[in-house]
Amino acid sequence: MPMKTQNSTLNQKPRFHWLSxxxxxxxxxxxxxxxxxxxxxxxxxxxxxxxxxxxLTDSVIPxxxxxGMGIILASRGFDLSLGHIASMIALIVAFLMSGGIKxxxxxxxxxxxxxxxxxxxxxxxxxxxxxxxSFIVTLGMQFLIIGIRQIITHGQSVYISNASFKxxxxxxxxxxxxxxxxxxxxxxxxxxxxxxxFGRKVQFIGENxxxxxxxxxxxxxxxxxxxxxxxxxxxxxxxxxxxxxxAVQINSVDSKLLDAITIAVFSGVIFGRFKTTGIILVAIxxxxxxxxxxxxxxxxxxxxxxxxxxxxxxxxxxxxxxxKSSIFKxxxxxxxxxxx
Amino acid sequence: xxxTHSKFIRLYGMPIGLLIVLLVVQGIYSNVPLFSLLNLKHxxxxxxxxxxxxxxxxxxxxxxxxxLSFAGMFSLLTVIxxxxxxxxxxxxxxxxxxxxxxxxxxxxxxLLVTKLKFSSFIVSIAIMFMANGVEKGLHQQTxxxxxxxxxxxxxxxxxxxxVVLIAAVxxxxxxxxxxxxxxxxxxxxxxxxKNAAIEAGINTNRMKIAAYIIAGFLIGLAASIESTRVGAIxxxxxxxxxxxxxxxxxxxxxxxxxxxxxxxxxxxxxxLGVIEKxxxxxxVESHIVSIAQGVILIVAVGLVAYKNRDKIEQVSL
Numbered sequence: 207m208p209m210k211t212q213n214s215t216l217n218q219k220p221r222f223h224w225l226s227x228x229x230x231x232x233x234x235x236x237x238x239x240x241x242x243x244x245x246x247x248x249x250x251x252x253x254x255x256x257x258x259x260x261x262l263t264d265s266v267i268p269x270x271x272x273x274g275m276g277i278i279l280a281s282r283g284f285d286l287s288l289g290h291i292a293s294m295i296a297l298i299v300a301f302l303m304s305g306g307i308k309x310x311x312x313x314x315x316x317x318x319x320x321x322x323x324x325x326x327x328x329x330x331x332x333x334x335x336x337x338x339x340s341f342i343v344t345l346g347m348q349f350l351i352i353g354i355r356q357i358i359t360h361g362q363s364v365y366i367s368n369a370s371f372k373x374x375x376x377x378x379x380x381x382x383x384x385x386x387x388x389x390x391x392x393x394x395x396x397x398x399x400x401x402x403x404f405g406r407k408v409q410f411i412g413e414n415x416x417x418x419x420x421x422x423x424x425x426x427x428x429x430x431x432x433x434x435x436x437x438x439x440x441x442x443x444x445x446x447x448x449x450x451x452x453a454v455q456i457n458s459v460d461s462k463l464l465d466a467i468t469i470a471v472f473s474g475v476i477f478g479r480f481k482t483t484g485i486i487l488v489a490i491x492x493x494x495x496x497x498x499x500x501x502x503x504x505x506x507x508x509x510x511x512x513x514x515x516x517x518x519x520x521x522x523x524x525x526x527x528x529x530k531s532s533i534f535k536x537x538x539x540x541x542x543x544x545x546x
Numbered sequence: 547x548x549x550t551h552s553k554f555i556r557l558y559g560m561p562i563g564l565l566i567v568l569l570v571v572q573g574i575y576s577n578v579p580l581f582s583l584l585n586l587k588h589x590x591x592x593x594x595x596x597x598x599x600x601x602x603x604x605x606x607x608x609x610x611x612x613x614l615s616f617a618g619m620f621s622l623l624t625v626i627x628x629x630x631x632x633x634x635x636x637x638x639x640x641x642x643x644x645x646x647x648x649x650x651x652x653x654x655x656x657l658l659v660t661k662l663k664f665s666s667f668i669v670s671i672a673i674m675f676m677a678n679g680v681e682k683g684l685h686q687q688t689x690x691x692x693x694x695x696x697x698x699x700x701x702x703x704x705x706x707x708x709v710v711l712i713a714a715v716x717x718x719x720x721x722x723x724x725x726x727x728x729x730x731x732x733x734x735x736x737x738x739x740k741n742a743a744i745e746a747g748i749n750t751n752r753m754k755i756a757a758y759i760i761a762g763f764l765i766g767l768a769a770s771i772e773s774t775r776v777g778a779i780x781x782x783x784x785x786x787x788x789x790x791x792x793x794x795x796x797x798x799x800x801x802x803x804x805x806x807x808x809x810x811x812x813x814x815x816x817x818l819g820v821i822e823k824x825x826x827x828x829x830v831e832s833h834i835v836s837i838a839q840g841v842i843l844i845v846a847v848g849l850v851a852y853k854n855r856d857k858i859e860q861v862s863l
Contacts, residue, residue, distance in 0.1 A: 349836040509679075
């Protein structure tokens with residue numbers, strides 16, 4: 207029986223899409239948010255350069271947190287302690303540079319990153335070697351950190367006087383240095399997660415844990431790496447926050463967990479996997495919405511509510527667009543359930 | 547084949563271990579009257595709301611889902627209780643308001659999880675953050691419950707406080723509901739083997755929704771009790787997430803290993819209550835208490851996971 211050789215869809219030359227459908231949807235979302243706030247906020251204050259610059263700068267720290275969370279989510283793990291790790295590292299770095307110790311800023315930051323890596327290593331070891339649910343481990347770690355950082359500072363805030371450390375977040379050529387830091391980290395994350403075998407393997411574990419085991423991927427090892435990377439990225443976010451604020455309170459970065467989860471899940475749901483550009487775009491979108499809302503005079507608490515709402519509706523959106531994302535497979539599994 | 551000896555340890559090892567820990571602690575600090583009658587009453591009173599919330603979570607976990615939203619909802623519900631009670635000076639009105647809010651929110655989560663097949667984890671995290679936002683939006687500082695009759699529910703002058711009796715009734719009823727009735731049997735099957743439940747003709751969605759609604763009622767009850775006990779309300783749920791989870795997970799390591807069960811949850815919650823009370827009595831600072839709770843959670847779950855390490859998936863969330 208003669209087969210139909212002319213398959214119209216196959217033989218057609220692939221049209222060059224300069225943007226994926228998701229990307230186009232994103233641009234529409236961002237544009238519509240932009241238009242709404244341009245016309246609701248009086249005097250067109252929203253679209254002045256200073257404000258736009260501000261929006262961009264505000265999106266940097268959440269985006270870095272979301273990179274950390276996104277890497278962990280990509281291998282189908284979860285980390286509740288990211289915000290607390292970041293707070294603790296910011297405290298440690300500020301503490302090392304202040305008072306009688308007076309560390310060099312570079313050394314202080316290095317110590318901070320090493321400590322963050324160690325915390326991530328503990329999380330990762332407990333999850334991958336002991337087989338405890340990552341949710342339980344990081345919840346316990348959250349409370350451990352609450353106690354430990356209280357011991358470090360006795361509940362007091364630490365002020366930062368070192369000018370060269372503060373210049374991390376200063377504005378020199380019209381754009382804040384934070385944006386350049388974000389670009390560097392984004393490029394590194396892009397190479398690591400989207401262009402290297404490491405990233406491919408991590409994403410494949412998230413996609414299909416059974417198949418990746420048969421492929422011979424060392425799941426334990428890679429899960430552990432994701433937790434270490436996540437903790438280090440969160441610590442970078444915390445350090446940048448400290449440089450920007452000039453003072454660190456004991457729990458100043460805890461609430462960034464909400465941003466991290468919202469951005470990482472939003473991007474992961476829409477794109478179906480870890481995508482650097484997606485995370486940056488969502489971070490900018492959320493920064494646009496929260497800046498606009500606060501300019502309209504809405505209280506911060508309701509902006510927090512809004513972020514939770516965005517998190518919920520992103521799942522609606524993903525289901526609506528019928529995207530297959532490994533995040534939909536996230537479950538609060540009772541690890542003990544399988545144990546007998 | 548396991549011997550009966552190891553089976554005994556598997557079932558009762560954890561509660562006996564916890565009891566030994568408590569006795570050793572009491573032995574070291576013999577000047578602290580940890581097990582005096584008055585002290586036990588205090589412990590019961592302070593553990594009631596944790597235990598009831600953990601019981602609600604156990605229902606959800608028995609039905610095979612998970613929930614985080616209670617951590618945010620609990621604060622919100624206590625604030626609602628205080629506001630309504632200050633408006634009407636009436637326990638029933640405030641209790642009904644709190645319970646209906648809790649049940650409606652849990653029903654919403656249940657519908658998203660069962661009908662639309664959303665990840666219960668992400669949905670409940672979103673609800674938790676939203677509830678936190680609403681709670682902070684509703685009040686900025688401490689809210690006081692002013693009605694003296696409402697506050698009197700949790701006094702310990704004569705006999706056991708009323709709220710402890712209520713909690714005891716809730717636990718006994720739950721035990722019979724889950725272990726002795728057809729409803730409980732179906733609920734457990736849904737959680738243990740969904741396909742078997744479908745083959746047996748059980749409407750799994752309906753069972754899950756029922757579990758969520760019961761949990762909503764219990765969280766409402768717990769929040770009302772917490773408000774009557776504390777009186778001054780400010781972000782009550784903030785430090786409840788860990789004890790409730792720890793209670794549930796400690797509980798699922800005993801009696802019916804690997805599954806949330808009513809008595810295990812009760813014992814787990816009580817153990818955490820006793821430890822916290824003990825640390826307060828020897829004047830340990832609150833941050834050490836949170837370290838201890840974190841360690842207890844990780845060690846308890848870790849021990850069980852390690853014991854069964856060859857039977858579980860290498861990495862699971």
